[in-house]
Amino acid sequence: xxxxxxxxxxxxxxxxxxxxxxxxxxxxxxxxxxxxxxxxxxxxxxxxxxxxxxxxxxxxxxxxxxxxxxxxxxxxxxxxxxxxxxxxxxxxxxxxxxxxxxxxxxxxxxxxxxxxxxxxxxxxxxxxxxxxxxxxxxxxxxxxxxxxxxxxxxxxxxxxxxxxxxxxxxxxxxxxxxxxxxxxxxxxxxxxxxxxxxxxxxxxxxxxxxxxxxxxxxxxxxxxxxxxxxxxxxxxxxxxxxxxxxxxxxxxxxxxxxxxxxxxxxxxxxxxxxxxxxxxxxxxxxxxxxxx
Amino acid sequence: xxxxxxxxxxxxxxxxxxxxxxxxxxxxxxxxxxxxxxxxxxxxxxxxxxxxxxxxxxxxxxxxxxxxxxxxxxxxxxxxxxxxxxxxxxxxxxxxxxxxxxxxxxxxxxxxxxxxxxxxxxxxxxxxxxxxxxxxxxxxxxxxxxxxxxxxxxxxxxxxxxxxxxxxxxxxxxxxxxxxxxxxxxxxxxxxxxxxxxxxxxxxxxxxxxxxxxxxxxxxxxxxxxxxxxxxxxxxxxxxxxxxxxxxxxxxxxxxxxxxxxxxxxxxxxxxxxxxxxxxxxxxxxxxxxxxxxxxxxxxxxxxx
Numbered sequence: 067x068x069x070x071x072x073x074x075x076x077x078x079x080x081x082x083x084x085x086x087x088x089x090x091x092x093x094x095x096x097x098x099x100x101x102x103x104x105x106x107x108x109x110x111x112x113x114x115x116x117x118x119x120x121x122x123x124x125x126x127x128x129x130x131x132x133x134x135x136x137x138x139x140x141x142x143x144x145x146x147x148x149x150x151x152x153x154x155x156x157x158x159x160x161x162x163x164x165x166x167x168x169x170x171x172x173x174x175x176x177x178x179x180x181x182x183x184x185x186x187x188x189x190x191x192x193x194x195x196x197x198x199x200x201x202x203x204x205x206x207x208x209x210x211x212x213x214x215x216x217x218x219x220x221x222x223x224x225x226x227x228x229x230x231x232x233x234x235x236x237x238x239x240x241x242x243x244x245x246x247x248x249x250x251x252x253x254x255x256x257x258x259x260x261x262x263x264x265x266x267x268x269x270x271x272x273x274x275x276x277x278x279x280x281x282x283x284x285x286x287x288x289x290x291x292x293x294x295x296x297x298x299x300x301x302x303x304x305x306x307x308x309x310x311x312x313x314x315x316x317x318x319x320x321x322x323x324x325x326x327x328x329x330x331x332x333x334x335x336x337x338x339x340x341x342x343x344x345x346x347x348x349x350x351x352x353x354x355x356x357x358x
Numbered sequence: 359x360x361x362x363x364x365x366x367x368x369x370x371x372x373x374x375x376x377x378x379x380x381x382x383x384x385x386x387x388x389x390x391x392x393x394x395x396x397x398x399x400x401x402x403x404x405x406x407x408x409x410x411x412x413x414x415x416x417x418x419x420x421x422x423x424x425x426x427x428x429x430x431x432x433x434x435x436x437x438x439x440x441x442x443x444x445x446x447x448x449x450x451x452x453x454x455x456x457x458x459x460x461x462x463x464x465x466x467x468x469x470x471x472x473x474x475x476x477x478x479x480x481x482x483x484x485x486x487x488x489x490x491x492x493x494x495x496x497x498x499x500x501x502x503x504x505x506x507x508x509x510x511x512x513x514x515x516x517x518x519x520x521x522x523x524x525x526x527x528x529x530x531x532x533x534x535x536x537x538x539x540x541x542x543x544x545x546x547x548x549x550x551x552x553x554x555x556x557x558x559x560x561x562x563x564x565x566x567x568x569x570x571x572x573x574x575x576x577x578x579x580x581x582x583x584x585x586x587x588x589x590x591x592x593x594x595x596x597x598x599x600x601x602x603x604x605x606x607x608x609x610x611x612x613x614x615x616x617x618x619x620x621x622x623x624x625x626x627x628x629x630x631x632x633x634x635x636x637x638x639x640x641x642x643x644x645x646x647x648x649x650x651x652x653x654x655x656x657x658x659x660x661x662x663x
Contacts, residue, residue: 195366199638199642200598200642202604202605203600203601203604203619203635206619206620206631207367207635210623210631287490290492291605294492297624310493319500330496334489334493337488337490341488
C-alpha cells in the first residue's frame with residue numbers, strides 16, 4: 067500500500083459520505099442491529115434444531131423453554147424457527163419488491179424527464195392519480211386482484227411504491243438534462259439509452275440507494291400489514307404478518323403472548339434499524355449535511 | 359380527477375383473474391350453463407367493459423352505486439353510508455387526541471430542549487411512528503382489555519343493551535387512542551422542530567427583552583407561527599390515518615369503512631370495493647382542498663389564487 071499524505075489528495079465524495087455515515091450514531095446502531103439479524107435469519111437452518119413447519123406434538127402452545135426458546139404455537143411448531151423463517155420471507159418480499167419498484171420508478175421517471183413534454187405531462191398526471199388514494203386502500207384493491215402468495219405480494223407492493231421514486235428521478239434528470247456534459251453528449255448524437263444508463267443512472271445512484279433502503283423497511287411493513295389482514299403470505303408459510311394474524315383469536319392473544327410478541331418485536335426492530343440506516347445514508351449523501 | 363380515479367379502479371378490478379360471479383355461486387350446488395348465463399346477465403356482467411363502466415358511471419352520478427354482489431339486496435351506497443358514521447367518529451376522535459397530545463408534548467419537548475423529558479418523549483414518538491397500526495392495536499388490546507380489563511375488546515356498542523353515549527364512549531376510547539398514536543407522534547416531531555425554529559427568531563427575542571413573561575411569549579407569540587406547518591401536516595396525514603383506521607377497525611371489529619372494505623376484498627365484492635374506494639378517494643380530495651383553504655385563512659401571507 068502506498069501511504070498517501072492527507073494534503074496530497076483530499077478524500078473523494080464517496081469516502082466523505084462514508085465518513086459522515088460513520089459519525090451518525092443512530093445509523094451505526096441500525097447497522098449493529100440489522101447485520102446480526104440478517105446473519106441469524108440467513109444461517110438459522112445450519113444450527114437450529116427445528117424447522118419452521120416441524121410439528122412437536124408433545125409441546126403444543128408451550129411457553130419459552132430451553133428447547134423452544136420462543137415457545138411453540140397451537141400445533142407445536144417452534145416459534146423461534148418461524149420468526150426466522152418469517153424474516154426470510156419478509157426480506158425476500160421486501161428486496162424483490164424494492165428492486166422491481168426501483169426499476170419501474172427509474173424508467174418511468176426517466177421517460178417522463180427525457181421523452182418530451184407530452185410523455186411528461188401524461189405520466190406525471192398518472193403518478194398524481196396513483197398518489198391520490200391512501201396507500202393502504204390502494205394496496206387492498208391491488209391485493210384483491212392479485213390474490214395471496216409470495217409473488218403476488220411482491221407485485222402488489224412494487225406497483226404501489228414506484229411513484230415516489232419516479233418523481234425524484236424525474237426532477238434529478240430534468241436538472242441533469244440541462245448540464246453541459248449532457249448537452250455535449252446529445253450534440254455528439256448520443257441515443258436515449260446512452261443518456262439514461264451512462265449519464266442518468268450514475269448521477270442518480272444516491273437517490274436509488276436511499277430509496278431502496280427506506281423502501282425495504284416500508285415493504286416489510288406493507289407485507290406484514292397485508293398478511294395480517296389475510297391478504298399477503300398465506301399460511302402455512304411463515305411471515306411476521308401472518309404470525310401476528312394468529313393473535314386476532316382471543317385465546318392466542320390472552321394465553322399465548324409469546325406467539326405474537328416475538329414476531330412483533332422482530333418486525334419493529336428490523337424496521338427501526340433499516341430506517342436508521344436509510345436516514346443515515348440520506349444525510350451522508352447530502353452535501354448540505356456537512357454544514358450542520 | 360375523481361372520474362379518472364374511478365376509471366383506474368374499475369379497470370384494475372375487471373382485469374382481475376377469476377370471475378366475479380364465483381363469489382355469488384354456492385360451490386356445492388351445481389349450476390347449468392344456462393342458469394349461469396341468466397345470472398350473469400341479471401348482474402350485468404355479460405356486457406363489454408366500456409359499456410359496463412359507462413353504465414356504472416351513469417348510475418353512480420345519480421347516486422346509485424349498484425348492489426353488493428355478495429349481499430344481493432343491499433345497495434352499495436346505503437352500505438357505504440351506514441359505515442361512514444362510525445369511521446368518521448373514530449377518526450375524528452383520534453384526530454382530536456393526536457392534535458392535543460402532539461401539540462402539548464411538542465411544546466414541552468421544544469421548551470425543555472435536550473432535557474430528560476425531551477429525550478424520552480422523542481424516543482416514544484419514534485417508537486410510535488415506526489410501529490405499525492396493527493401491532494400497536496394488538497399491544498393496546500392486550501394491555502388494556504386483556505390484562506387490565508379497563509376497556510371492552512371490540513365492537514362499537516354492547517350487544518343487547520340500550521344505546522347510551524357512555525357505552526359508545528367506553529368502546530370508542532381505546533381504538534381512537536391507538537389510532538392517534540402514529541399521527542400524534544408525527545405532529546409532535548413537527549411541532550418540536552417548528553417551535554424551535556420560531557423561538558430563534560428576532561421577534562421572539564424582542565418580546566422576551568420587553569419583559570413579557572416566558573409563558574406568554576410561547577403561548578401568544580411563538581405558538582401561532584409554529585402552528586402553521588401543523589395545519590398542512592394534519593391534512594397530509596389523513597391518508598395515513600385512513601390506513602391505520604383499516605387495521606384498527608379490523609382488530610377491534612369496529613363497524614366502519616375499513617372493515618367493510620377488508621370484507622369486500624376478501625369476498626371479491628367488486629361493487630362494494632369500487633364504491634368504498636371511490637368515496638374514500640373523494641374524501642381525501644376534499645380534505646386536501648380544505649387543508650389548502652385553511653392554510654390560506656390561517657396564514658395571511660399566502661394569497662389565494
